[in-house]
Amino acid sequence: MARAGAGGAAAARASEWGVTRAVVADDRWLDELGVPEALSGAGLEVVRWPTGRDWRELLGLEGPAWTCGVTVPAWAVAERGTLALEAGATHGRSIDVACSHHLAVLPAGRIVGTLAEGLALSFRAGHPPASAVSLVTGPSRTSDIEKISTLGAHGALAEHVLIVEDARSS
Amino acid sequence: MSGDVVYRDTEGTLRERARDALEDEQLTGSLRAASESWAAGRRKMGELHPIPDLRRRAREIRTENIRELPALLDRLEERVTGAGGTVYRAASAADACRYVIDLARARGASLVAKSKSMATEEIKLNEALEEAGLRVVETDLGEWILQLAGQHPSHIVAPAVHLNKMQVAELFARETGEEVPTEREELVAFARRRLREVFAAAEIGVSGVNLGVAETGTLCVVENEGNGRLVTALPRVHVALMGMERVVADWDQAALLLELLPMAAIGQDASTYVNLVTGPRAHDEVDGPEELHLIILDGGRGALRGTSFEEALHCIRCGACLYSCPMWRSVGGQAYGSPYSGPIGAVITPLLEGMRGERSAELPFFSSLCGACHEACPVGIPLHDLLVRARAAVNPPEKRQARWLFRAWSQAWRRPALYRASVAASRVGMRLLGRRGWISRRLPGPVGAWTDQRDIPARWPPR
Numbered sequence: 001m002a003r004a005g006a007g008g009a010a011a012a013r014a015s016e017w018g019v020t021r022a023v024v025a026d027d028r029w030l031d032e033l034g035v036p037e038a039l040s041g042a043g044l045e046v047v048r049w050p051t052g053r054d055w056r057e058l059l060g061l062e063g064p065a066w067t068c069g070v071t072v073p074a075w076a077v078a079e080r081g082t083l084a085l086e087a088g089a090t091h092g093r094s095i096d097v098a099c100s101h102h103l104a105v106l107p108a109g110r111i112v113g114t115l116a117e118g119l120a121l122s123f124r125a126g127h128p129p130a131s132a133v134s135l136v137t138g139p140s141r142t143s144d145i146e147k148i149s150t151l152g153a154h155g156a157l158a159e160h161v162l163i164v165e166d167a168r169s170s
Numbered sequence: 171m172s173g174d175v176v177y178r179d180t181e182g183t184l185r186e187r188a189r190d191a192l193e194d195e196q197l198t199g200s201l202r203a204a205s206e207s208w209a210a211g212r213r214k215m216g217e218l219h220p221i222p223d224l225r226r227r228a229r230e231i232r233t234e235n236i237r238e239l240p241a242l243l244d245r246l247e248e249r250v251t252g253a254g255g256t257v258y259r260a261a262s263a264a265d266a267c268r269y270v271i272d273l274a275r276a277r278g279a280s281l282v283a284k285s286k287s288m289a290t291e292e293i294k295l296n297e298a299l300e301e302a303g304l305r306v307v308e309t310d311l312g313e314w315i316l317q318l319a320g321q322h323p324s325h326i327v328a329p330a331v332h333l334n335k336m337q338v339a340e341l342f343a344r345e346t347g348e349e350v351p352t353e354r355e356e357l358v359a360f361a362r363r364r365l366r367e368v369f370a371a372a373e374i375g376v377s378g379v380n381l382g383v384a385e386t387g388t389l390c391v392v393e394n395e396g397n398g399r400l401v402t403a404l405p406r407v408h409v410a411l412m413g414m415e416r417v418v419a420d421w422d423q424a425a426l427l428l429e430l431l432p433m434a435a436i437g438q439d440a441s442t443y444v445n446l447v448t449g450p451r452a453h454d455e456v457d458g459p460e461e462l463h464l465i466i467l468d469g470g471r472g473a474l475r476g477t478s479f480e481e482a483l484h485c486i487r488c489g490a491c492l493y494s495c496p497m498w499r500s501v502g503g504q505a506y507g508s509p510y511s512g513p514i515g516a517v518i519t520p521l522l523e524g525m526r527g528e529r530s531a532e533l534p535f536f537s538s539l540c541g542a543c544h545e546a547c548p549v550g551i552p553l554h555d556l557l558v559r560a561r562a563a564v565n566p567p568e569k570r571q572a573r574w575l576f577r578a579w580s581q582a583w584r585r586p587a588l589y590r591a592s593v594a595a596s597r598v599g600m601r602l603l604g605r606r607g608w609i610s611r612r613l614p615g616p617v618g619a620w621t622d623q624r625d626i627p628a629r630w631p632p633r
Contacts, residue, residue, distance in 0.1 A: 050456040055370040055404055080440045089454035094403040097396040097443075116425035122446075123386050123421050131253075131452050132403070135444035140396040142358060143436070144312030145335050147204045147328060150358045153311055154365065155396025155443065 006164045007038030010070070010103060013160050014044055017101045019068040021045045023058065026090035027072040030105060033164060035070065044068070049092050058098045069099035069156070074130075075110045075118045076161075080137060083161065084118055087132035096136060102156035104136075107166035184507060184532040191501035197332050201502050204331045208493040211437015212546075224430050229550040231423045232484035235415075239475060239483075242384045242417045243466060249387025253449025255462035259414075263293035266465050270295060270376070270409055271302045273463060277407055279304065279373035285393065285401040286310035287378025288326055288487055289411045289467055291509035292522070295376070307368045309397040311361050318345050324503035324511065326489035327435045332502045365397065375405035375459065379412035380486070381427060382464075385420040389464065391445040392431060399445050408450070408459035414466050415483040427486060434548035435488040470522040478559055482518050484549045491553055494546035497536055506533065513543035513553040517560055525564050534560035535569075597629075604628020 001009060014022060022039045026048045030036060040046050045064070047053070056062045071091065073083040083104050087093035096102040112118045115135075122133045140155030151157060181187065191197055235242060247257040260266035274282065282304055284290065296306045296317070308317045312330035316323060318341040323329030330338070339352040342360055350360060377398060381390040389410050391398045402408050418424050432441045451458030474480055492498045492512030503511030508519040508529055516537055520530035534557050543553040561569075582588045603609050610625040612618055620626075 059366045059370055061366055061370060082440055087451075087455060087458060089452070089456075092403075092455070092457045094400065094457045097399045097403075114425075115429055116422060119421045119425050123383075123388065128253075129386055129388065129446075129448045131447070131449050131455065131458055133446040133448075134399060135440075135446065137440040137442050139442070140394070141442055142311045142395045143328065144310070144315065144330050144395075145333075145338055145354050145357055146200070147207050147331055148354060150354050152362065153358055153395035153397070154309070154362055154369075154400055 001162065002165055003033055006105060006162055007034035009162055010035045010105065011038040011042035011044075013103060013162075014039055014068050014101075015042055017066070017068060017158065019044065019066045019099075019101055020064045021047060021067040022070055022103075023047050023049065023051060023067060023095055023099055024070040025049050025072055025092075025095060029072055029107065029166075030070065033105065035105060039070075049090055049095060055098075058094070060098075060100060065100065067099040068101040068103050069095040069097075070103050070105065071096055073104055073106050073110065074133075075112050075121050076106055077115050077118050078111050078113055080115065081161075082115065082118070082135050082137045084122060085134040085136060086122060086130040087134070088130060093132040093134055096134070096159075097140070097155035100152075100157050102136070102139070102159045104159070104161045106161055106163050108163050109166045111163070184505065184529075184536055187505040187507060188501045188536070191505045196334060197502055198500065200332050200334060201499055204325075204328060205493045205499045208437060208490075212434075212490075213437075215433045215437050215439065224426065224433075225548055225550055227426060228430050228548055229484070231418065231426065232486075232549045233481075235418050235423070236475060236480060236483045238419070239414070239417065239472075242419055243414060245384040246382050246387060246417050247464075247466070249384065250382075250389075250449065250462070250464050251387075253387050253462075255387070255449050255464055257464045257466065260465050260467045260469070263467075263469050266293050266411060266467050266469070267295055267298035269463075269465055270374075271299060271304075273407065273409065274299070274302070274304055274374055277373060279407070281368070281372045282306045282374045282376055283368050283372035283401050283405060284308050284310075284313070285375070285377045285391065285398040286313050286329070287376070287411055288323075288509060289378050289413050290376060291323060292413075292469065293411070293467065295411070307365070307372070309365050309368060309401060310393070311358065311395060311397075314361060314365065315341060318342070322504065322509060325492055326487050326510070326512075326514075328489070332504065369397075369400045369404050372401075372405045374407045374409060375401035375403075376409045376411065377402055379410050379416055379464075380431065381424055382412050382417045382466075383419075383421060383424045384417055386448055388424075388446050388448045390424065390428065391447065392428070392441045392443070393445070394442040396443055399443055402445055402447055402459065403457050406459060407461045407463070408447070409463045409465065410447070411465045411467060414468050414471050415485075430548045431486055431488055434486075434490040434546070470524060474521055479517070479521055479556060481551050482514070482521060482556055484551050485514055485518070486549060487514075488548055490546040490548060491543035491551075494542040496538055496540060496542065506536070508533070513537060513557065514551075517553060517556045520560055520564055525560075530564050531566040534564055600626075600628045607632060 074086040142153035450462040498512040516533040
């Protein structure tokens, strides 16, 4: 989608999910798109990473249970819909699984063709990798009861990816 | 009653456990449904991906990995240490357990959260930690269910595949004293809420390792539920237990195996979560463990290199050979009485136990040698050949007797006179044993198993 629509789309999705708090990666790209403002505007409490809250609260055991983690993937694989989240000071490795819902805002230019191409970006020679690179493909699920796939095991109950035009894609 | 949870892990002989399993309609129904759903997924995958090509390449990669194992492990250790982690090489299960216990005591920990790991089942880490006074909670849904039931996994990837939702609800209710609904979604939500308490409080997170990438010292933890991430992200200390054979050289190799693993395991083209961990958290991060400990477990693996069983080390623990096996599909994993079941379990359990003990004597014979496991294996391990070799290697006393009989038979039938004499003798013998032209009772001695379930005509043509 065009950059101008990103904030509105994020807010619409958050309202549809019924989440009341957003835990948002501290990524400048999100501010440029106006995502945090739009979420605030829709009535959500917006918390930036690092949050200064304890785990019980981030896991929804205290305070609001319905929360939305907002991330910016480092790359994504077109072939399989896999997102790669690189951990760092502004982008906690637990954002997308601690929250009940996951909203990824992906710059279109970061989409690669295959998993191997993406991994080569995160793990290139002479460049120390992030301490955690999390590959995420869809919402959390389990087939442990009667082998039938059920969503929302421990991680996000639902995942939504906004693919936004960026300099490289346009 | 269908809600009863039966503990049948290690009672009796393999044959007795298998017979019990066959009589359990609920169990055989669950197994049939699980195997069929796996097979449907695999068929779908076969249409989308050229699996034979991937398989050939995967086999080359694993052959190379095991050939270069010592050098790869050295590099992995160097890179993990370089990234700020600590590496411990455990020669035995006992060494690995002791390391975790000592670490937990040194850090004053009381609660350990675990994500699914077959290696920890192999070394009986839970029992060891509990004996040392620690509380251990499995966080993979299937493993948690089994922990509540006091059972061991029946499948590498789908550990609680033998239980139905009524049984799960009963276990949850027994654990919490609360009324628990029996709908699948509600059971999953119930477990989610309870286990979040564990993620928030655990001081130590224990995970397995699907692959260790030597090039960068990165540990890959593959899962679908998200508990693997929470266990490796929230507790202050992360302990990763890796079988020594799970190392690969570089990211090209890792990429291919990471793609192949979910295809083979569940017939899907991606696992939901692949957690790639390189060292503990950086100084400016607020989540992730402050300490990362990698335990590299030998536990009998190293001794297999250079032997005719070396290919057993190629295994990436996808569980495809279990679902494809007519024996496993009929009785499930628990009858095997070992953490690893199915064809790969029947091969590696005796090997890791040094071909000693009761399980070693029984397991290699628990196979029809049909070769379906070999066909299903994503890294092309010739499991049926390994099973035959394992049979020869364990050489149990009762089979020794059979071997002499076969040898004598073979000698006798090479001589036409003896051949004719034996046929004439057996004709007379069978008539004497027959009743109204049929042998329908169980005969004593070596032919007992042949006559137990079938009737044989005492004369030809039968009447």
